[in-house]
Amino acid sequence: MSRCLADRSIDHVVLERGEVAHTWRTERWDSLRLLTPNWQSRLPGFGYHGDDPDGYRTMPEVIAFIESYAKAISAPLRTHTTVASLSATETGYLVSTDQDDWRCRAVVLASGACNIAQVPAFASLVPPSIAQVTAQQYRNPGELADGGVLVVGASASGTQIAHEIQRSGRAVVLSVGEHIRAPRAYRGKDLEWWMDAAGVLDQRYDEIEDIARARRVPSLQLAGTPDRSTLDLNALTGIGVKLVGRLAGVTKDGMAQFAGSLRNMCALSDLKMRRLLDLIDEWACANGFDDAGGPPDRLPPTRVEEAPPLGMDLTTGEIKTIIWATGYRPDYSWLELPVLDRKGMIRHDGGVVASPGVYLMGMQFLRRRKSALIDGAGDDARDLSAHLAAYLDGHPTRMVASCARTNESAPSKSVSVK
Numbered sequence: 001m002s003r004c005l006a007d008r009s010i011d012h013v014v015l016e017r018g019e020v021a022h023t024w025r026t027e028r029w030d031s032l033r034l035l036t037p038n039w040q041s042r043l044p045g046f047g048y049h050g051d052d053p054d055g056y057r058t059m060p061e062v063i064a065f066i067e068s069y070a071k072a073i074s075a076p077l078r079t080h081t082t083v084a085s086l087s088a089t090e091t092g093y094l095v096s097t098d099q100d101d102w103r104c105r106a107v108v109l110a111s112g113a114c115n116i117a118q119v120p121a122f123a124s125l126v127p128p129s130i131a132q133v134t135a136q137q138y139r140n141p142g143e144l145a146d147g148g149v150l151v152v153g154a155s156a157s158g159t160q161i162a163h164e165i166q167r168s169g170r171a172v173v174l175s176v177g178e179h180i181r182a183p184r185a186y187r188g189k190d191l192e193w194w195m196d197a198a199g200v201l202d203q204r205y206d207e208i209e210d211i212a213r214a215r216r217v218p219s220l221q222l223a224g225t226p227d228r229s230t231l232d233l234n235a236l237t238g239i240g241v242k243l244v245g246r247l248a249g250v251t252k253d254g255m256a257q258f259a260g261s262l263r264n265m266c267a268l269s270d271l272k273m274r275r276l277l278d279l280i281d282e283w284a285c286a287n288g289f290d291d292a293g294g295p296p297d298r299l300p301p302t303r304v305e306e307a308p309p310l311g312m313d314l315t316t317g318e319i320k321t322i323i324w325a326t327g328y329r330p331d332y333s334w335l336e337l338p339v340l341d342r343k344g345m346i347r348h349d350g351g352v353v354a355s356p357g358v359y360l361m362g363m364q365f366l367r368r369r370k371s372a373l374i375d376g377a378g379d380d381a382r383d384l385s386a387h388l389a390a391y392l393d394g395h396p397t398r399m400v401a402s403c404a405r406t407n408e409s410a411p412s413k414s415v416s417v418k
Ligand SMILES: Cc1cc2nc3c(=O)[nH]c(=O)nc-3n(C[C@H](O)[C@H](O)[C@H](O)COP(=O)(O)OP(=O)(O)OC[C@H]3O[C@@H](n4cnc5c(N)ncnc54)[C@H](O)[C@@H]3O)c2cc1C
Pocket: 015, 016, 017, 018, 020, 021, 022, 023, 024, 028, 033, 034, 035, 036, 081, 082, 083, 084, 110, 111, 112, 113, 114, 115, 157, 328, 334, 361, 362, 363, 372, 373, 374, 375, 417, 418
């Protein structure tokens, strides 16, 4: 967004509570690699030029990539500046930070979709002898106690974490709710290549029948493994991980209760995967790629035992750690604008927030299916910066010095909270 605002000569600052790429430095586990291939982190005017376009970036590589982008575009950054509140004024907005205050006419909320790890309320009933760690806090198996681990959640984070913990010698039980199975490679190409080429990732929010539902769909069960292997539930049971259904609750006496829907969940996930691959096949056929990447090589159905357990006594000492890989949500505790819905999410139309001059970035399916990916930021920023520029131009009370630190006279029109 900063690059797009600069292209339009819109004076702005980018406020960041930590260093550039803060979340990648502080909220990811050690072994994580992007699940999107190197070529697929395209930012406005910036792409991958290395010799491994199909590889997957490690966290230090992601940090270096984002740092070099900030440098290349000379982003007007204010790091170590935490936004404490954003409120409306008569002429625009007041952004109060732990450093100084800013007045501006437009604000871009780019503070991230994954600030807070979601943990169900019944986690408080887990016996105190069991350590509880979120996917945001988890770093590596070496930090966990010896003994069994219950990983809750089987999307990208949960499956990757379950895989490495099982391989560390600890017995893993994986609690599986709704998830979307996906092969890493299909017909000789990365699945992300097919989804990009076939336009799946470009699908727009206003073309989707139930966008509220589409915004809640969990991440694809993909991993950026160096050997390009598929990390699905079959791969996990193949190394000894035990599958149970969705964790529905924990009783006062420490019994974990699992939903009886595991087989259905897996069948549904297999079905969704088949539909995605059918769509890719159709596109390949219509666009001359039918012979290019090899034959349609479908994965066998997910293997699930006949009657998976519906309960587990957490007081026996078998489970020493629970990892909550149950999703993330944004933190808007600093937002003093009446723009939140009943669920605490920002009301917006493709990133145009229900408060004039306020914009949102980086959310699931904000404007396109790829909006929450690094690769999706560019197109969304192009669209939203155009809207923002028109807003500034058409504003009836346009001021010249429209955004400035309250103790400074340097004019600036918009503030981007990063
Ligand atoms: C485990 C995990 C794996 C992922 N893997 C991939 C992947 O493989 N490929 C991919 O494309 N995407 C991946 N993503 C999604 C990825 O997070 C987004 O693509 C990308 O980070 C979105 O960038 P952003 O700038 O919108 O949000 P963020 O990267 O979250 O950045 C938000 C920034 O705002 C700052 N901030 C927050 N609140 C304040 C405040 N009050 N004041 C000042 N600053 C504030 C934060 O410090 C942070 O630096 C993954 C996400 C997670 C959680």
